[in-house]
Amino acid sequence: MWRDDRIQAAIDTTTGFIAAKLAERLNRPLHEMERLFLASNTYRLLCDPETGLYSDNVLVTADLFLREAATALYTQEELTPQSYFKYRSLSDDYTEAIFEKRELWYSAPKDFNDPFDCNLQLNDDGSSDSEITEATAVMARACGRNLSANELASAPEMVKRGQYAPLYSKWQKELYVDSSVCCFSRLGDSIQMFSYYADGHKGICIEFSFSVLDMPCGYGLAQQMFVRGKIIPLDVVCTDEFPELNINRLVLNHDPKALARNLIGFKDKQWKHEEEYRIFRDQIPAGPVPFAPKILKRVTLGAKTGDTEMNLVKGWLKNWQTPVILAKAEADTKSFKLNIRDVETVGVGH
Numbered sequence: 400m401w402r403d404d405r406i407q408a409a410i411d412t413t414t415g416f417i418a419a420k421l422a423e424r425l426n427r428p429l430h431e432m433e434r435l436f437l438a439s440n441t442y443r444l445l446c447d448p449e450t451g452l453y454s455d456n457v458l459v460t461a462d463l464f465l466r467e468a469a470t471a472l473y474t475q476e477e478l479t480p481q482s483y484f485k486y487r488s489l490s491d492d493y494t495e496a497i498f499e500k501r502e503l504w505y506s507a508p509k510d511f512n513d514p515f516d517c518n519l520q521l522n523d524d525g526s527s528d529s530e531i532t533e534a535t536a537v538m539a540r541a542c543g544r545n546l547s548a549n550e551l552a553s554a555p556e557m558v559k560r561g562q563y564a565p566l567y568s569k570w571q572k573e574l575y576v577d578s579s580v581c582c583f584s585r586l587g588d589s590i591q592m593f594s595y596y597a598d599g600h601k602g603i604c605i606e607f608s609f610s611v612l613d614m615p616c617g618y619g620l621a622q623q624m625f626v627r628g629k630i631i632p633l634d635v636v637c638t639d640e641f642p643e644l645n646i647n648r649l650v651l652n653h654d655p656k657a658l659a660r661n662l663i664g665f666k667d668k669q670w671k672h673e674e675e676y677r678i679f680r681d682q683i684p685a686g687p688v689p690f691a692p693k694i695l696k697r698v699t700l701g702a703k704t705g706d707t708e709m710n711l712v713k714g715w716l717k718n719w720q721t722p723v724i725l726a727k728a729e730a731d732t733k734s735f736k737l738n739i740r741d742v743e744t745v746g747v748g749h
Contacts, residue, residue: 410445413457417464420625425472441467461621469612477611482696483583483676485605486596489708497605498715502687503615505579505680508663516666517575519644521567526647528555534647567646574662579685581615583607585634585674588737592673593701593728600701600728603712608696615690616678631656631679633664637671692720699726699739709742719746 418432425432436442441464445452452460469478485503487494493504508517523531535554539546557563584592593600609615616623616630623630636642642661643649649657663679698712709725716723722744728737 406448409454413445413460414442416457417461420461421472424624435468435471436464439464439467458619458621458625461625462619465620465624466612473611480608480610480694481585482587482606482608483585484587484592485583485607486589486592486602487605488596488598488602489704489711490598494603495715496687498712498719500687500689501692502689503581505581505617505678505683505685505688507685508575508578508580510685513666513670516670517580517663519641519662519665521571521644521646521649521662523558523563523567523646526558526645530647530651531555531558534650537650537653563646570646570658571662573682574659577682577684578659578663579680579683580663581678581688583676583678585676587697587699588728588739589672590735590737593737597701600703601708602701602704603708604699604701604728605695606697606699607690607694609691609694613691613694614678615688615694616680617683617688618680629681629683631659631663631681633660633677633679635670635673635675635677636665637668638665639668641665695719695721695723697724697726697741699728702728702730702737713745716745722746 414433414436418429418436421427421432421436422429441460444450444463445460452463465472485497487497496502496504511517526534531554532551536546536551586592587604587606593602593604597603607615611623612620614623614630614632618626618630642665644661646658649661659679659681664677666675698716700708700712704727709727713725716725723746724741725743725745726739726741728739731738
């Protein structure tokens with residue numbers, strides 16, 4: 400009986416945790432999330448002693464449930480796979496690793512070559528005393544502190560003396576140095592991108608297709624949802640004006656992703672042709688991240704490649720677990736555009 404009580408306690412704890420987290424993150428009523436979970440097949444598995452699910456990490460159960468109830472928890476846009484492209488040189492070792500190790504490389508933002516990209520500086524310029532006081536209270540609560548009235552009243556003067564500058568530097572370091580980003584394009588036939596990133600059209604363009612369910616970020620669904628603001632996918636905004644960089648106004652926006660989005664997701668309008676999409680991992684260091692083989696859909700060889708390059712890529716893909724289309728980019732004879740011609744399907748069974 401003691402063992403049964405312990406199992407039931409574990410089941411109740413898991414149920415309460417998942418329902419509470421979903422209610423918080425999705426801004427839905429707690430009772431609605433509880434009902435949804437209790438009616439799920441995941442809950443039935445959780446209650447079955449034969450599965451041993453009750454003794455697993457709660458994130459395992461949460462991940463199963465999120466996939467089972469995806470249509471009720473995510474938008475149709477989030478669940479619809481979209482294509483994202485990476486342009487690569489064939490002579491780069493990381494290119495081969497994509498195929499040989501099934502890994503994508505996440506870079507530290509500080510290593511980007513554009514001096515503005517991921518190098519914008521936070522400030523408190525033009526903040527009113529009330530903005531500073533209110534934002535200070537919010538930041539303190541986020542750190543588990545409730546400041547006294549006297550401490551809050553002194554905040555505007557501390558800002559004027561520059562005493563908050565080290566805090567801004569700390570946050571910028573967390574985003575620019577201690578975090579990581581994987582960059583894609585939404586274009587698979589870009590003349591410029593083949594020129595810049597694919598060795599002057601002698602390299603390849605790799606097409607991935609994924610939704611929130613299989614996003615290649617190194618975190619499961621539950622980790623993405625429950626670890627607040629850790630994984631932030633975003634389309635880069637290209638503009639001739641800086642985004643909002645006033646820390647107090649960003650904090651008072653009450654959007655946990657606003658700070659990262661404004662510091663990581665804006666570039667000069669001259670980069671607009673890239674149509675860039677990024678997956679940002681907050682305070683998760685640079686390094687390789689495995690991806691599901693099924694999200695790799697097509698490899699397009701550049702217009703200046705030949706049989707040698709085609710055979711090299713074909714060799715990398717010969718044991719791929721899912722079908723992959725090999726294609727060739729060809730310069731159009733009547734206009735400035737690339738035509739993508741599918742050549743063959745490769746992978747196990749092809």
